[in-house]
Amino acid sequence: MDSGIECTLSKFADDTKLCGVVDTLEERDAIQRDLDRLERLGEEWIESRPKEKDLGVWTEEKLNMSWQCVLAAQKANRVLGCIKRGVTSRSREVILPLYSTLVRPHLEYCVQPWGPQYRRDMELLERVQRRATKLIRGLEHLSCEDRLRKLGLFSLEKRRLRGDLIAAYQYLKEAYRKDGEGLFIREYSDRTRGNGFKLKEGRFRLDVRNKFFAVCVVRHWNRLPREVVEAASLEVFKARLGEALGNVV
Numbered sequence: 001m002d003s004g005i006e007c008t009l010s011k012f013a014d015d016t017k018l019c020g021v022v023d024t025l026e027e028r029d030a031i032q033r034d035l036d037r038l039e040r041l042g043e044e045w046i047e048s049r050p051k052e053k054d055l056g057v058w059t060e061e062k063l064n065m066s067w068q069c070v071l072a073a074q075k076a077n078r079v080l081g082c083i084k085r086g087v088t089s090r091s092r093e094v095i096l097p098l099y100s101t102l103v104r105p106h107l108e109y110c111v112q113p114w115g116p117q118y119r120r121d122m123e124l125l126e127r128v129q130r131r132a133t134k135l136i137r138g139l140e141h142l143s144c145e146d147r148l149r150k151l152g153l154f155s156l157e158k159r160r161l162r163g164d165l166i167a168a169y170q171y172l173k174e175a176y177r178k179d180g181e182g183l184f185i186r187e188y189s190d191r192t193r194g195n196g197f198k199l200k201e202g203r204f205r206l207d208v209r210n211k212f213f214a215v216c217v218v219r220h221w222n223r224l225p226r227e228v229v230e231a232a233s234l235e236v237f238k239a240r241l242g243e244a245l246g247n248v249v
Contacts, residue, residue, distance in 0.1 A: 001041065
């Protein structure tokens with residue numbers, strides 16, 4: 001199968017993926033040639049699909065992740081419904097661990113590549129967490145923000161931001177530094193304002209490109225205080241990041 005293939009071919013069990021970076025017409029033609037080679041190996045045509053599932057994540061042909069957000073919310077709501085029907089206790093000590101262990105993982109599994117791009121998708125996911133916190137006895141009549149504060153929880157949007165910044169730190173200073181060289185460009189400047197480890201913000205014609213992890217996280221990274229980005233270890237970075245984000249639910 002690998003014979004004559006120019007692009008990257010990934011194989012696992014009965015799943016085979018062909019991928020490559022396309023910036024020029026020549027690179028586009030290279031992928032097409034490889035697809036033609038693979039197609040000749042079998043008896044069936046390789047069909048085109050508007051959506052494709054990869055390791056549990058659905059991606060649409062225009063990189064719109066709304067469908068994945070819908071499915072994630074549906075799975076989480078089904079589990080939450082089972083908890084509501086099957087668990088009689090409404091105490092914090094019971095409901096909060098069940099939510100954190102059984103429900104929220106559906107809303108955050110591999111979330112960096114499919115993180116919601118539109119406010120309606122963000123709201124769809126946040127609605128699940130609001131339903132869960134309303135189950136807890138004594139908090140039903142509080143606002144969502146007050147419930148989160150009393151429970152020591154962040155909004156899902158803030159959790160995603162925290163996860164993105166932690167991943168950025170690992171790409172820039174920790175285990176994934178070599179890979180980070182291809183994701184981020186350091187912006188050197190004589191200005192003393194800011195955190196001293198600024199990244200260059202790119203400009204792109206397509207709005208969807210601005211939603212990618214390596215693009216949208218740059219703006220948030222550049223706003224971090226100096227003591228956060230200069231943390232000597234990942235654990236110290238996490239602790240200081242939590243303090244920096246602590247004022248936002």
